[in-house]
Amino acid sequence: xxxxxxxxxxxxxPLHYCPGCTHGIIHTLVAQAIDELGIExxxxxxxPVGCSVLAYNYFKFDMAEAAHGRAPAVATGIKRALPExxxxxxxxxxxxxxxxxAETVHAAxxxxxxxxxxxxxxxxxxxxxxxxxxxxxxxxxxxxPYGRDTSTAGFxxxxxxxxxxxxxxxxxxxxxxxxxxxxxxxxxAIKKAFENQINGKGFxxxxxxxxxxxxxxxxxxxxxxxxxxxxxxxxxxxxxKDRSAEKGEEA
Amino acid sequence: MSEKVLMKGNExxxxxxxxxxxxxxxxxxxxxQTELAAYMAKRMPKIGGVFLQAESEVAAINMVxxxxxxxxxxxxxxxxxxxxxxQEGISYIAGADLPALIVNVQRGGPGLGGIQPSQSDYFQxxxxxxxxxxxxxxxxxxxxxxMADMTVLAFDLADKYRMPAMLLADGTMGxxxxxxxxxxxxxxxxxxxxxxxxTKMQREHNxxxxxxLQSGDLERTNFERFEKYKVIEENEAxxxxxxMDDAEYCVVAFGIAARVSxxxxxxxxEKGLKVGMIRPITLWPFPKKPLAAAADKVKGFVSVELxxxxxxxxxxxxxxxxKPVVLCNRAGGMIPSPEEVLASIEKMAGGNN
Numbered sequence: 001x002x003x004x005x006x007x008x009x010x011x012x013x014p015l016h017y018c019p020g021c022t023h024g025i026i027h028t029l030v031a032q033a034i035d036e037l038g039i040e041x042x043x044x045x046x047x048p049v050g051c052s053v054l055a056y057n058y059f060k061f062d063m064a065e066a067a068h069g070r071a072p073a074v075a076t077g078i079k080r081a082l083p084e085x086x087x088x089x090x091x092x093x094x095x096x097x098x099x100x101x102a103e104t105v106h107a108a109x110x111x112x113x114x115x116x117x118x119x120x121x122x123x124x125x126x127x128x129x130x131x132x133x134x135x136x137x138x139x140x141x142x143x144x145p146y147g148r149d150t151s152t153a154g155f156x157x158x159x160x161x162x163x164x165x166x167x168x169x170x171x172x173x174x175x176x177x178x179x180x181x182x183x184x185x186x187x188x189a190i191k192k193a194f195e196n197q198i199n200g201k202g203f204x205x206x207x208x209x210x211x212x213x214x215x216x217x218x219x220x221x222x223x224x225x226x227x228x229x230x231x232x233x234x235x236x237x238x239x240x241k242d243r244s245a246e247k248g249e250e251a
Numbered sequence: 252m253s254e255k256v257l258m259k260g261n262e263x264x265x266x267x268x269x270x271x272x273x274x275x276x277x278x279x280x281x282x283x284q285t286e287l288a289a290y291m292a293k294r295m296p297k298i299g300g301v302f303l304q305a306e307s308e309v310a311a312i313n314m315v316x317x318x319x320x321x322x323x324x325x326x327x328x329x330x331x332x333x334x335x336x337x338q339e340g341i342s343y344i345a346g347a348d349l350p351a352l353i354v355n356v357q358r359g360g361p362g363l364g365g366i367q368p369s370q371s372d373y374f375q376x377x378x379x380x381x382x383x384x385x386x387x388x389x390x391x392x393x394x395x396x397x398m399a400d401m402t403v404l405a406f407d408l409a410d411k412y413r414m415p416a417m418l419l420a421d422g423t424m425g426x427x428x429x430x431x432x433x434x435x436x437x438x439x440x441x442x443x444x445x446x447x448x449x450t451k452m453q454r455e456h457n458x459x460x461x462x463x464l465q466s467g468d469l470e471r472t473n474f475e476r477f478e479k480y481k482v483i484e485e486n487e488a489x490x491x492x493x494x495m496d497d498a499e500y501c502v503v504a505f506g507i508a509a510r511v512s513x514x515x516x517x518x519x520x521e522k523g524l525k526v527g528m529i530r531p532i533t534l535w536p537f538p539k540k541p542l543a544a545a546a547d548k549v550k551g552f553v554s555v556e557l558x559x560x561x562x563x564x565x566x567x568x569x570x571x572x573x574k575p576v577v578l579c580n581r582a583g584g585m586i587p588s589p590e591e592v593l594a595s596i597e598k599m600a601g602g603n604n
Binding site: 040059078082106 | 462
């Protein structure tokens, strides 16, 4: 029997996301993890600037809205002030990997005991589909109308691989939400990222490969296929760093 | 009563902040506020506090935003170029109505400028500084004692009015050593039901935010904030009057410029010139009332500044240009001498008598 109910830590506010956008799935996975761990009353979330800017309307726990890219710094402040609380950021690719790259790298290298949910859909959605730091080579966007030309616009940044080179962070993993199997794996990774924080293990980042049918100019179904055909080959799924597992500790 | 100790201004701010209950400090290295961060780095770990050297000024002010959201006392300090970088965060802190302390130990600008003292961030500090309509409470100490006392006052006012406060000092004030009586530990308790502390499943969620996508809502928050500013302008303006009772000329100066000017006023008196001084202690709210009153009495004003003339605009506004206002200034890290200030006073007096 399959039982499904709306997570308790989601509000009843209708989501503003476009049809076929996977933010709704990721919000649900975060809320499910928080429900299952029984931490709604102590959790404080930090919303980014970007499509998920209004995430604070959808979660029932306390929230802070950060300036563009600054969520890891804001979360650092909150966690340092309230170390017993659970603090996480929810950020897109422009927020985390472009304007907020310094905050991301330094929160990771300090091993701040926070959880970061990094939604990578290879485009700026909120502002209408501009090239992101994670846009693929040749990807057509509003600001790369002839396709991302790597000779002038550089190459996409593989955030998980890059952060995994640091000694600081506890857990870096990349998942996707384009099919049921991947969604289930994403759920496990997100829950583990929160468990790590509860157990005081430190900085845990889950990169979630996500779709943007509106700005990719595709049907929702086609966008999910595009993840398999284009995104995952460039951004392979998997665990990039898991310090406790490396040390042979129990998760 | 605490005993007198000899301290640098920067250190006095740090110790006063700790005594005011601040246990969270975030900063980034910059001259000439170095001693403040160094003091915090030494002290905070010993008293269960947090000192964190951030990756940038931008990160530091956003860490401040995070702690301020939890309702705890928090501060950052920097100097002019660094404070420019903090402006984004300061605007968000003001927009989210959060109390916090920002210390600017000013140096000369624009650009990388220099490392010598300046007052050329007056506009930035008093008119908002970042984007949008907002103010900071701006306190301008002119002694190490005031640096300590105003640090405590800044925290108290920030909590009282739920807004950021700035201590606007300069390189001289930060570096000079003077005897100071340190404040007693703060007993201030302000309820902060808006803070994000976790709902504990006992209340609706709180949200620290400055985003209002509905124009009407955003307009309302702006009007409400400016109603609060009116109350502050009415109640919190601080200033010192020196020899103003029979004054025919009025020097206006704050911070280190006021200390220099005081000597010039005394020297002018010795020469038989009836000169006094009004020293704004809060730069925002600007002490408009004593200046307006003086405008009906005196023949003219001399605004003494370590800038190309910024406060002079507020002096003209406060006095409604009823009397001439002249500028006596040095810039780029230079400080006017008492003789230069006296010469400005004499020139004005000569031109008006």
